[in-house]
Amino acid sequence: MVVRRLFGATGYRTVKNGVWGDHPIFSMVLGICSALAITNKVENAIAMGASVAFVLVATSLIISPLRALIPLRVRIITYMIVISSFVIIVDKFLKAFYPDISEAIGPYVGLIITNCIIMGRAEAFYIQNKVSHSVLDALANGIGYSYTLVGIAIVRELLGFGTLLGIRVMPGGWTNWVVMSMAPGAFFLLGIFLWITRTAAEIEPARRGS
Amino acid sequence: MTQLLTISIAAILTHNIALTYLLGMCPFISLSRSLKTAFGMGIAVIFVVTLTAAINWPIYHLILVPTGSELIYYIVFIIVIAASVQLVEMLMERFFPPLQASFGIFLPLITVNCAVLAVSLFMILRKYTYIATLSFAIGSAVGWILAIVIVAAINEKLNLIGDIPKGLKGPGIVMIIAGILSLAFLGFGGMVRIQ
Numbered sequence: 001m002v003v004r005r006l007f008g009a010t011g012y013r014t015v016k017n018g019v020w021g022d023h024p025i026f027s028m029v030l031g032i033c034s035a036l037a038i039t040n041k042v043e044n045a046i047a048m049g050a051s052v053a054f055v056l057v058a059t060s061l062i063i064s065p066l067r068a069l070i071p072l073r074v075r076i077i078t079y080m081i082v083i084s085s086f087v088i089i090v091d092k093f094l095k096a097f098y099p100d101i102s103e104a105i106g107p108y109v110g111l112i113i114t115n116c117i118i119m120g121r122a123e124a125f126y127i128q129n130k131v132s133h134s135v136l137d138a139l140a141n142g143i144g145y146s147y148t149l150v151g152i153a154i155v156r157e158l159l160g161f162g163t164l165l166g167i168r169v170m171p172g173g174w175t176n177w178v179v180m181s182m183a184p185g186a187f188f189l190l191g192i193f194l195w196i197t198r199t200a201a202e203i204e205p206a207r208r209g210s
Numbered sequence: 211m212t213q214l215l216t217i218s219i220a221a222i223l224t225h226n227i228a229l230t231y232l233l234g235m236c237p238f239i240s241l242s243r244s245l246k247t248a249f250g251m252g253i254a255v256i257f258v259v260t261l262t263a264a265i266n267w268p269i270y271h272l273i274l275v276p277t278g279s280e281l282i283y284y285i286v287f288i289i290v291i292a293a294s295v296q297l298v299e300m301l302m303e304r305f306f307p308p309l310q311a312s313f314g315i316f317l318p319l320i321t322v323n324c325a326v327l328a329v330s331l332f333m334i335l336r337k338y339t340y341i342a343t344l345s346f347a348i349g350s351a352v353g354w355i356l357a358i359v360i361v362a363a364i365n366e367k368l369n370l371i372g373d374i375p376k377g378l379k380g381p382g383i384v385m386i387i388a389g390i391l392s393l394a395f396l397g398f399g400g401m402v403r404i405q
Contacts, residue, residue, distance in 0.1 A: 029239050029381045032235050033234070080288050080289070084285045107332060187232075187392055195377045
């Protein structure tokens with residue numbers, strides 16, 4: 001295992017938990033507002049995944065070194081101020097370089113602040129662990145979150161618009177499933193994704209035991 | 211007057227904040243197991259959404275815009291939300307202890323309910339006036355209660371029957387119920403129009 005050799009045993013466990021074991025969406029069902037709302041196109045999902053990953057890493061880089069200095073009573077408001085500062089940076093970056101995407105995902109960029117994943121990881125991990133592990137955890141959770149978003153978005157864009165990243169892939173006679181590009185499609189698809197991954201997670205320990 | 215009514219009805223039915231904009235879903239998963247807790251959370255949300263929108267609008271238009279510091283409005287809004295939640299909690303504890311006992315436990319959770327921040331962001335984005343903001347905030351909160359109460363009621367009955375596939379139990383089935391409900395709410399589309 002390349003990952004295990006690179007990061008050592010604790011690092012390996014951190015990465016594995018973020019990407020599969022304690023997966024932010026499937027296992028803990030956090031941050032699903034954005035997972036549902038912006039997954040109608042793949043490019044929006046990539047932008048959202050990258051934004052959340054950036055905010056996670058940046059927050060871990062601030063919170064983790066300062067963990068001894070942050071008073072216990074005001075820690076939640078501290079996380080919020082740190083997170084919203086980075087969200088402002090992301091918002092301005094998207095507005096400046098990708099105005100189309102910024103227009104499409106609109107207020108959902110601002111809502112990264114209330115995305116429970118970042119607050120949850122800050123409270124559960126960064127406030128207790130050293131910087132290198134925190135950054136690793138942030139990266140793993142960012143990747144875990146992003147691939148889920150992109151996965152859902154691929155299915156929705158393919159069925160809802162017949163395209164992938166704006167390029168037509170479905171044959172000419174394909175009729176778009178309009179419902180997939182709207183809110184109900186997002187609910188159904190996330191429900192089915194949760195069903196599949198939870199069933200898979202049930203089977204996995206049994207296989208390891210045999 | 212008609213415009214205000216249109217804004218509220220649109221926020222409740224055609225542009226429901228939970229079922230169309232998919233916001234405030236985290237409490238949906240954890241609280242929709244029983245009708246009673248869902249309703250308690252809903253009442254707390256109405257309170258906080260209206261209060262924060264009423265405070266955030268003057269702060270944005272009378273302080274941030276004249277001083278040219280719109281850049282930091284995310285930080286200001288989230289601090290206002292956290293502070294007003296704290297304030298409501300303290301006031302309730304002091305003056306209405308029975309109320310505090312019935313839905314006080316949901317108050318700290320509201321700070322991270324995306325619906326609250328979303329209402330404040332939408333009011334800036336759509337350039338509402340102060341009165342329009344208030345009717346939009348109340349409408350959104352009522353729409354959110356409507357959605358969570360219906361989902362919780364269906365979920366409660368489904369759990370009594372208890373014939374749900376194992377992997378779909380919990381969050382999975384809530385998503386499917388919300389999907390069907392959202393499909394039903396699409397039927398209201400075209401009733402009213404907002405910009």
